[in-house]
Amino acid sequence: MKKTAVDAVIRGLKRAGVSVVCYLPDSLFKELYPALDADPDIRTIRVTNEGEGAAICGGVFLSGKRAALVMENSGLRASVEPLARMGLGAGIPVIMLMSYRGELGENNWWAIPHGITMEPVLNALRIPYDVVREEKRIEQAIVNAYEWSYSAYYHSAVALGGEVVR
Amino acid sequence: MKRYDCMKALAARLKDELVILSLGASVDEWYNAAPHMREASLFQQQLGCVTPEAFGLAAGLPNRRIVSLDTDGGMMFNLGILATLGNEQPKNLFVVVWDNECYQSIGGPPTHTASGRVDIAAIARGAGVDNAFTAHTLEEFDAHCAAGLAADVPYIVVAKVAGTVEPDIRRKHSDGREDKYIFVRHVEETEGVVIMGPSEHN
Numbered sequence: 001m002k003k004t005a006v007d008a009v010i011r012g013l014k015r016a017g018v019s020v021v022c023y024l025p026d027s028l029f030k031e032l033y034p035a036l037d038a039d040p041d042i043r044t045i046r047v048t049n050e051g052e053g054a055a056i057c058g059g060v061f062l063s064g065k066r067a068a069l070v071m072e073n074s075g076l077r078a079s080v081e082p083l084a085r086m087g088l089g090a091g092i093p094v095i096m097l098m099s100y101r102g103e104l105g106e107n108n109w110w111a112i113p114h115g116i117t118m119e120p121v122l123n124a125l126r127i128p129y130d131v132v133r134e135e136k137r138i139e140q141a142i143v144n145a146y147e148w149s150y151s152a153y154y155h156s157a158v159a160l161g162g163e164v165v166r
Numbered sequence: 167m168k169r170y171d172c173m174k175a176l177a178a179r180l181k182d183e184l185v186i187l188s189l190g191a192s193v194d195e196w197y198n199a200a201p202h203m204r205e206a207s208l209f210q211q212q213l214g215c216v217t218p219e220a221f222g223l224a225a226g227l228p229n230r231r232i233v234s235l236d237t238d239g240g241m242m243f244n245l246g247i248l249a250t251l252g253n254e255q256p257k258n259l260f261v262v263v264w265d266n267e268c269y270q271s272i273g274g275p276p277t278h279t280a281s282g283r284v285d286i287a288a289i290a291r292g293a294g295v296d297n298a299f300t301a302h303t304l305e306e307f308d309a310h311c312a313a314g315l316a317a318d319v320p321y322i323v324v325a326k327v328a329g330t331v332e333p334d335i336r337r338k339h340s341d342g343r344e345d346k347y348i349f350v351r352h353v354e355e356t357e358g359v360v361i362m363g364p365s366e367h368n
Contacts, residue, residue, distance in 0.1 A: 020222075020225060020226065043225065045225065045250070045254060046250070046253070047246070047250055048246025048247070048249055048250060049244075049246055051214070051244070052218050052244055052246050052247055052250065053218075055212070055214070055215040055218030055219050055222065055244075056218045056219070056221055056222035056225070056250075057222060058215070058218075058219050058222060059186070059218065059219035059220060059221060059222020059223040059224075059225070059226065060222040060223070060225060060226045061222075061361070062208065062219070062222070062223050062226070062346075062349065062350060062353060062361070063222070063223050063225070063226020063227045063353065063357075063361075064226065064227075064353065064354070064357060064359035064360070064361045065225075065226040067222065067226075081214070082212065082214070082215045082218075085210075085211065085212040085215060086212065086215065086219075089210075089211060089212070089341075089342040089343070090210065090342035090343055090345065090346045091342075091343050091346055092346060150362075151365065153362065
């Protein structure tokens with residue numbers, strides 16, 4: 001990611017009031033993670049799998065602070081169980097920012113499943129999402145996701161693809 | 167050792183804490199053993215989510231003591247949280263693992279701890295949670311509650327309890343959604359924060 005795109009993500013998170021980020025690092029967001037770690041206004045928590053991160057974000061919601069789950073889109077599959085239970089069973093929202101691995105243009109065979117499954121899994125869970133491929137839309141897309149999730153008390157997602165992450 | 171007796175001992179020590187609770191028969195037992203903590207307890211039905219949610223709550227409210235009431239099945243479902251606790255070292259999180267060596271709520275088939283080879287407290291210590299212990303008697307359990315509720319490092323007690331359920335106790339009627347509202351309003355009132363506020367327009 002370019003530094004300007006990293007900055008746009010962090011601006012969006014801050015405008016949305018986020019102070020805790022749970023992440024499992026990936027390659028497309030490689031430049032984002034150290035920037036989050038270095039930001040004095042954001043506490044980062046590294047997790048062992050994205051489902052654990054989703055559950056931690058749910059706990060942060062209950063505290064009144066705002067959290068984000070940052071990950072590769074493969075992490076969505078690892079998060080389905082806690083997302084289904086927290087979201088559909090209790091109305092505890094998790095807002096996700098994921099890199100769009102496996103979209104058209106992907107040149108890694110192992111990433112193809114991520115592209116094929118991401119949108120169907122989001123749709124199966126009825127999670128609204130925004131695929132952002134232009135840097136100028138990143139900040140507002142993140143703010144919009146928080147506005148919606150804190151009205152619906154349900155999950156939402158922003159997937160960054162295209163030139164934003166390549 | 168009966169889980170219900172342990173719960174009553176723990177409940178007697180609780181006042182201002184917040185509790186996240188695992189699924190199964192322990193829900194109704196806690197509802198009866200700690201009636202003064204009902205609004206301060208989030209009754210959740212999520213295998214593998216309980217201690218991560220409790221840790222998230224502890225991270226968001228660093229000045230509040232958070233108690234996770236997890237289970238052997240729930241902890242085995244997501245052992246990774248132990249490594250995260252080992253690295254993050256929350257100062258305000260006390261974790262109880264009710265280890266009855268079975269999936270009680272579906273009739274009692276054994277969990278991995280039933281073999282006698284799997285030791286959750288030892289796994290936790292290996293993951294960096296130095297204060298992780300196993301309690302076999304009510305006295306041991308109560309002493310760990312006293313220590314764990316006062317600790318400034320993560321503290322885990324694995325309570326080896328019988329696979330029985332306290333008979334003839336009142337059932338909780340609310341679902342996960344109602345439980346969340348009750349809990350959130352309690353956190354808002356006691357912390358002076360807004361979590362689920364008004365819409366822009368009515």
